[in-house]
Amino acid sequence: MSATSPVAVVLDEDAIVAAHEQDTNAWWLYSTEVLDHLRVPYDVVPHDRAAARVAAGGVAVYAREGRVVTATGEWTFDPGIWERIVSIQQGVPVETDGVPAPDGSAPVDDGLLKCDDGIVLSYADDRALPPGKAGADGAFPHVYPPPAAAPIFHQGTADRLRLSFLDVLFDAAAAAGVTLPWLYYWPAGVPAVAHMSHDSDGNVSEQALSGLRVFDEAGVKVTWCHCYPGGYAPEVVEEIAARGHEQALHYNAMGDADIASWGWPQLRAQYAWAQALTGRENIVSNKNHYTRWEGWDDFFLWSEKVGIRIDQSRGPSKQGNVGFPFGSCHLSFPMAGVGERNRLIDVLELPLHTQDLAWASHASIRDVILEEVLALHGVAHFLFHSTHLHTKPYVAQACREVAAEARRRGMQWWTSEQLNDWERSRRGVRLAVEPGAGSGELRIAVSAREAMKATGVLVAVPGLAADVSVSVADEAATCAVVTRHGRVLLELAADLPEGTSEFTVVVGTKVPA
Numbered sequence: 458m459s460a461t462s463p464v465a466v467v468l469d470e471d472a473i474v475a476a477h478e479q480d481t482n483a484w485w486l487y488s489t490e491v492l493d494h495l496r497v498p499y500d501v502v503p504h505d506r507a508a509a510r511v512a513a514g515g516v517a518v519y520a521r522e523g524r525v526v527t528a529t530g531e532w533t534f535d536p537g538i539w540e541r542i543v544s545i546q547q548g549v550p551v552e553t554d555g556v557p558a559p560d561g562s563a564p565v566d567d568g569l570l571k572c573d574d575g576i577v578l579s580y581a582d583d584r585a586l587p588p589g590k591a592g593a594d595g596a597f598p599h600v601y602p603p604p605a606a607a608p609i610f611h612q613g614t615a616d617r618l619r620l621s622f623l624d625v626l627f628d629a630a631a632a633a634g635v636t637l638p639w640l641y642y643w644p645a646g647v648p649a650v651a652h653m654s655h656d657s658d659g660n661v662s663e664q665a666l667s668g669l670r671v672f673d674e675a676g677v678k679v680t681w682c683h684c685y686p687g688g689y690a691p692e693v694v695e696e697i698a699a700r701g702h703e704q705a706l707h708y709n710a711m712g713d714a715d716i717a718s719w720g721w722p723q724l725r726a727q728y729a730w731a732q733a734l735t736g737r738e739n740i741v742s743n744k745n746h747y748t749r750w751e752g753w754d755d756f757f758l759w760s761e762k763v764g765i766r767i768d769q770s771r772g773p774s775k776q777g778n779v780g781f782p783f784g785s786c787h788l789s790f791p792m793a794g795v796g797e798r799n800r801l802i803d804v805l806e807l808p809l810h811t812q813d814l815a816w817a818s819h820a821s822i823r824d825v826i827l828e829e830v831l832a833l834h835g836v837a838h839f840l841f842h843s844t845h846l847h848t849k850p851y852v853a854q855a856c857r858e859v860a861a862e863a864r865r866r867g868m869q870w871w872t873s874e875q876l877n878d879w880e881r882s883r884r885g886v887r888l889a890v891e892p893g894a895g896s897g898e899l900r901i902a903v904s905a906r907e908a909m910k911a912t913g914v915l916v917a918v919p920g921l922a923a924d925v926s927v928s929v930a931d932e933a934a935t936c937a938v939v940t941r942h943g944r945v946l947l948e949l950a951a952d953l954p955e956g957t958s959e960f961t962v963v964v965g966t967k968v969p970a
Contacts, residue, residue: 527633548575560775615784645913645950647881668843675860682707772809786835
């Protein structure tokens with residue numbers, strides 16, 4: 458197969474250098490992260506070579522200029538989209554308390570610096586009440602449990618911005634007759650996934666045993682974030698691992714113990730503490746206690762340095778900030794600031810959507826989160842604390858119910874470590890598609906850095922109809938016509954060995970009604 462990818466991305470190196478010399482972010486560099494997550498095959502090319510790629514039948518993306526060019530025409534998108542996506546997901550630098558919601562639902566001005574002090578989405582424009590829920594006459598009493606549903610950030614705004622760019626790219630490719638493959642986010646046929654985390658605030662062993670019982674009843678393996686100082690009794694820590702839960706860190710920067718404050722030395726020390734507590738050398742995951750945060754990229758850079766592979770701190774601390782306050786339900790690598798030349802930081806970001814359903818957030822938000830995650834094929838993240846599972850039967854019931862409801866909708870429950878391993882394996886897959894020798898044939902080459910099970914290779918074939926017959930020659934693979942992100946696509950489902958595999962798919966005639 459050709460070594461040239463169908464998409465050429467122009468990043469404009471001179472403009473990048475100029476931006477950095479002026480201490481300005483080159484936001485358009487983030488375009489490669491958008492394409493990397495989708496796994497669309499692309500090459501970064503200099504500006505003066507893009508025209509030749511277009512003339513040869515390819516697609517050129519001018520990321521800084523907001524243009525997609527093919528031999529058949531030019532399509533445009535807002536060049537400010539990259540800044541908007543990154544700003545929504547990573548917020549603004551947290552240096553002071555944020556501005557609270559006017560309705561009282563999100564009193565973030567509590568004297569503690571945290572993720573939702575830096576949100577850029579609007580309380581007025583980007584939230585809505587759950588369906589069927591009445592407002593509170595412009596005021597919301599922030600008490601526990603909430604007497605009524607507060608407005609929720611109900612959409613994955615950053616995810617939808619990414620899709621608006623991808624719509625332009627795929628429309629341009631289709632108009633030019635270019636077939637584009639990409640790799641589905643989850644195993645073939647899985648519409649979305651869910652994740653449940655647990656924070657060990659207080660470290661009461663009796664409460665942890667209650668949490669273990671509820672998670673068993675819910676049938677969910679959780680990511681158990683251990684909070685310094687103290688820790689559970691050794692036999693409880695061992696039992697958490699024995700029941701299949703992931704041991705993780707709950708970095709504490711609340712100033713309530715000797716190293717429980719914000720800073721690189723404190724994170725490094727608490728990571729070592731978690732290693733000793735759990736007996737696990739590689740602590741893969743972390744969530745910050747109280748979603749503490751300061752600055753912009755500092756914590757991601759520290760996490761990269763200490764060995765944390767996936768962080769799940771970016772989420773709400775108040776009832777009016779639940780849902781998608783950082784606009785996403787997808788895994789992504791965050792962008793570093795100008796000091797690091799806007800490189801991608803090697804720590805996956807796993808958004809958090811709500812805490813302790815029925816206590817810290819109204820139970821009615823559950824389905825809003827699940828439905829948006831399903832629409833975007835992302836991951837829904839629900840956090841619980843064993844202190845509430847132990848003392849509040851209705852929180853335990855909400856935990857069991859959200860587990861069952863997600864499964865009813867076809868979602869699987871994965872730990873943070875599973876999410877990290879899957880996404881990083883996905884990032885090691887490269888795709889290529891060429892016309893085959895026969896009528897309607899497509900040859901699909903899939904190169905995998907490591908073996909993967911049940912992958913779904915999606916192919917956008919120009920003019921593909923939903924009612925055509927499809928087949929694949931390899932008996933170990935299946936092929937079907939599916940709809941993802943509103944597009945009719947071929948889905949090749951197969952286990953991938955390490956190395957390169959080739960498949961021949963045949964697109965036939967319409968299936969009789």
